[in-house]
Amino acid sequence: MATAASAPALATTSKISLREDLTCAICCDLFREPVMLACMHHFCKPCISRYWRGFQGPVSCPQCRKEFSTKEFQTNYLVAAMVEKVRVTTSDSYLKNLEKQLRDTLESHRLRKEDFMNSVRRDKDKMDAIKRAGADLQARVKGEFQALHQILQNEETCMLEQLRREQEEELEKVQRHLEAVKLAVRELEDNMRALKQASANTESVVLTELPQLRQCVQVDTAPEFDINTFSNKYMAPLQYITWRKMFKSLKPGPSPLTFDVDTAHVSIYVSRDKTAAAECDVVVPHTDHSKRFLQCVNILAAQGFQSGQHYWEVEVTSKPKWDLGVASESVDRRARIKLSPESGYWTLRMRNGSECSAGTQPWTRLQLSSSLQRVGVFLDCEERRVSFYNADDMSLIYSFTNGPRGKVFPFFSPCINDGRQKPQPIKLLHYPPVALLG
Structure with missing residues (x-):
């Protein structure tokens, strides 16, 4: 199959072959007023007339030598039209004009291709710009939300730490009271053992006084613990409270403007x-x-x-x-x-x-x-x-x-x-x- 590059060469070869077919065998040039003999060969009318001028009897075809009794030929208008077309298309002006058209068309395609290539470059530049802008904006969005996350993280840490301290304080209060009560119980148990022993000895010994007893530890009243008071601040609408507090940390936070x-x-x-x-x-x-x-x-x-x-x-x-x-x-x-x-x-x-x-x-x-x-x-x-x-x-x-x-x-x-x-x-x-x- 012929490629696009070989197409002009094939067209040129075809024109050369056609020109040869339309060339007079006598003058070796394109037909002028082409006429056809009975043997189907073509010649220029002036050429065949001049060729037969010296013949007195039968004439013959200069190409195949077939003889004819009379000097007869027929004008071939179709071949004449083809000859004229070949003559025009092979003329210098036509070829120059065709070459100019080829150059202009080629230049037009080159410029159009250049425009498309510029458009491709612009589109690629736009895509790169979009990607850069997207990456910058993603970093900005992540930074903004990271700041909000940090505010919430700090609030959570602070509130959990406050809850831990308050819990430890309440536990410490109860633990101190528990230790005091346990100590008082131990001292009471020691006194009870001493009293039981003294009571057992009264069967053989006359008891004249009470045994030596430990002084009972004074235990304060158990610390009050109100579960509602302890829980209320942490059962509050924490999200709303934190949202209110966040305004102090927002950058930029809403500016409290006043009119001048x-x-x-x-x-x-x-x-x-x-x-x-x-x-x-x-x-x-x-x-x-x-x-x-x-x-x-x-x-x-x-x-x-x-x-x-x-x-x-x-x-x-x-x-x-x-x-x-x-x-x-x-x-x-x-x-x-x-x-x-x-x-x-x-x-x-x-x-x-x-x-x-x-x-x-x-x-x-x-x-x-x-x-x-x-x-x-x-x-x-x-x-x-x-x-x-x-x-x-x-x-x-x-x-x-x-x-x-x-x-x-x-x-x-x-x-x-x-x-x-x-x-x-x-x-x-x-x-x-x-x-x-x-």
Whole structure:
């Protein structure tokens, strides 16, 4: 079977054989006006006419020498068409054009192959990147859970050690009382033996006094042991207690933020404990301060961050309109500026109760799987990442990877109310609400 490489050679050989079949035996060139004799041999019409010109009687075929009584031949149009096709396909211009087509087709295939090879390399690079990222993320996940395991292990060890000590203390109390009682029993038994012996001797000897007896040991009252008191702390909801304690060890743990009243726009009311902020119709009397927002209904948290990882949660409940995120310390607080990373803001916004967008320019519209009641904000200063989560199921809403440099503050805007319903506050959530000791 011929290979792809030998196909052109076979085609060339076929053309050479065909050219030979279509060559006049008289002029040794391709037929010109091919005619066929009765013997079926072909010649150029001019060639055979010239060949027969000197014959006066019968003529013969120049090839097979067969004689014919008359000079008769028949034009062969099929052979003429074949000759013309061979003449065209073997011409220099045709061959040059064919060679050019071959070169162009070959180059096209080469370029296409190069594109495919580049695509293969890119896909392999992507696979390597995915594997590296997966390995890094696996290490990160294992590290995070290892830290949680360690916290639980430490809590378990501490509680078991406390239980062991308390058990030993109770056992020691009872053991001391038991030893005292046993000693008292032995002394009483010794006295009883002495008394029995004295009683037996009265039959032969007049007893004038009691025998010498040991002084009885004073035994304290048996220590009280209340099984309920001993067990109650270990029969408590240990998982919940430990979960509460874990918050003190989480890194990052939920940051207990409070609002900075000195930054609040005059249309923002802040609760006494500084954990709730709402837009109001009347101007709230605030002292003049250089940190205050003058044009936009904004407010910052009192706590700022410039290193490490930090997480906090904000309750937005049914508010139809709000903005929240982080803002650089250096943002212009006197002018009305669009919220975008270029202006020093990395935010999430809500409009009309369901239209959620990321604070890019232009805004990036986001699709939510459920309504937002609580929003979690995660700030990684070293990685320059600001991420927003649905705090009810911790599903990622959006993440900025070109986060801030330098010091930033948690940012909030309750926005201007449309007046159709009572303004709802933005609330800062604290977990756990009460710090546990121990």
